[in-house]
Amino acid sequence: MSASLSRTDLSPSPLSQSSSSSSSRSSHLKRSPLDKRQLTNILPAPADIENLRNKYFDILRYLDARVSITLWHQLEPFLENVYSKTQPRNGRIYYHCRWSKEHKSELAIRDRKRLGASQKTALHCPVTSLVAVIEEGYIRFEFPKKKPEEWPEHNHSLDWCDRQKINKAVRDALFQEVVKGYEVASILKMFTGEWQKDNRIHLERCGGKHLSLKHIHNVGRDFRKQNKSKKRYGNQEEWEQQLATALRFLQQEESWFYRQISAIRNLDSEQSNALVFAERDRIKTLCRRGYLTLMDSTHCTNKLGWFLFTLVVRDEQGSYIPCAHFLTDNEDGDIIAAALKVVKEWTGGTAGWRLRWMLTDDSAAEQRGVRLAFDNEDECVGHLLCTKHSGNTLDRNLSGPNKKEARKHMYTAMYTRKTRIGCQDSVQQAIDSLPSEKDKAYLRNNWYNSLDSWAMCVRSHSCILLQVSIFPFLVEAEISKV
Numbered sequence: 001m002s003a004s005l006s007r008t009d010l011s012p013s014p015l016s017q018s019s020s021s022s023s024s025r026s027s028h029l030k031r032s033p034l035d036k037r038q039l040t041n042i043l044p045a046p047a048d049i050e051n052l053r054n055k056y057f058d059i060l061r062y063l064d065a066r067v068s069i070t071l072w073h074q075l076e077p078f079l080e081n082v083y084s085k086t087q088p089r090n091g092r093i094y095y096h097c098r099w100s101k102e103h104k105s106e107l108a109i110r111d112r113k114r115l116g117a118s119q120k121t122a123l124h125c126p127v128t129s130l131v132a133v134i135e136e137g138y139i140r141f142e143f144p145k146k147k148p149e150e151w152p153e154h155n156h157s158l159d160w161c162d163r164q165k166i167n168k169a170v171r172d173a174l175f176q177e178v179v180k181g182y183e184v185a186s187i188l189k190m191f192t193g194e195w196q197k198d199n200r201i202h203l204e205r206c207g208g209k210h211l212s213l214k215h216i217h218n219v220g221r222d223f224r225k226q227n228k229s230k231k232r233y234g235n236q237e238e239w240e241q242q243l244a245t246a247l248r249f250l251q252q253e254e255s256w257f258y259r260q261i262s263a264i265r266n267l268d269s270e271q272s273n274a275l276v277f278a279e280r281d282r283i284k285t286l287c288r289r290g291y292l293t294l295m296d297s298t299h300c301t302n303k304l305g306w307f308l309f310t311l312v313v314r315d316e317q318g319s320y321i322p323c324a325h326f327l328t329d330n331e332d333g334d335i336i337a338a339a340l341k342v343v344k345e346w347t348g349g350t351a352g353w354r355l356r357w358m359l360t361d362d363s364a365a366e367q368r369g370v371r372l373a374f375d376n377e378d379e380c381v382g383h384l385l386c387t388k389h390s391g392n393t394l395d396r397n398l399s400g401p402n403k404k405e406a407r408k409h410m411y412t413a414m415y416t417r418k419t420r421i422g423c424q425d426s427v428q429q430a431i432d433s434l435p436s437e438k439d440k441a442y443l444r445n446n447w448y449n450s451l452d453s454w455a456m457c458v459r460s461h462s463c464i465l466l467q468v469s470i471f472p473f474l475v476e477a478e479i480s481k482v
Ligand SMILES: [Zn+2]
Pocket: 097, 098, 099, 100, 125, 126, 127, 153, 154, 155, 156
């Protein structure tokens, strides 16, 4: 018991070691909306897209080929990584292979080298011109000023183009998902068929065989460049205006506590902003049942992209009750602490909200926020980590068949072992079973010394801690609907 209270130092929790706090939180939150998605809906393509791409890549070999304007407009984005075009003139559209450009000036070549352009990008493909002649709703293609038998062929394959550049159709589909705020890793999984095998097949047919995280990051970067004010897609107003509207609404409602706050971030001295709000009756529930409080933040609940934090308790009937909320533009410990202090003040201080245990997921910021907000209490507030998130972190960091044994021991340590010594024993067994020194060190440094935050055995003194070991997903689902 007493050992669990000493965890107020800055030693990393097992979970904050993971790539980032928000990524794992969102992985379970966002996985559900994406894992059932059919790529054919997100990236609609003409039937037989694979053959059409191959055919129109090599269109100069099909002398009499004609295509309806409608179909060509659908196809064009799928071949955008092959052809660039100029404005149509006199019923003609002028294309050229984008890998045909010659770099005339020496300076340009030097610049390209400096910028790290590969030699392959200066490919001098002979398809320097391709004219699309529009006739009666149809398009046919020709190479100007040459007889059909002299028409050139690309000196590269279509697959090579796909490797160099992701076509516009796929990029647009990615963009749609990025602006919704989904994580790049989840988007990649969805596109490459992690959850739906058909998605991978469709993606390859559409020319996205070589899609990687980097491409999605680039799409995201372009989006952020255009949206520097952190506005989400479809958002019209600045955050100050939206906050004012929210405050006006809360003013009319007598049953709400609310306050606008800000805090200076320790990390970089930037200001974070937040709106804290809670219904008066719910604050009473927090006073009555706040011994164990759960806190989690949810993404994608508003157009500003602010995070919605919710404090949840379990009432006498075993129902989870959201008691207080705050919306923040950043997820740092300083603003979280400031918001928690406001909620504490509304409950009448420590006499009101008798917080003894806080359960959160693996966010280092949340842990820091709780520590800052409750460091003056007579009795320390213990910090518990959601076992579901802990398990996810383990699975991620100890993935693969040769670490199966270690995972088994770690799950035994987390759920089954009844004593601290037994639990430590299981962690030791897990360490011993690992072949690599790096993995051994990971368990030793991040798990062995922080049993108090993740092992069930140290929670056995209070029934409620054993019953409530994960953030209730139903509550989470409800909150995200709001
Ligand atoms: Zn070419």
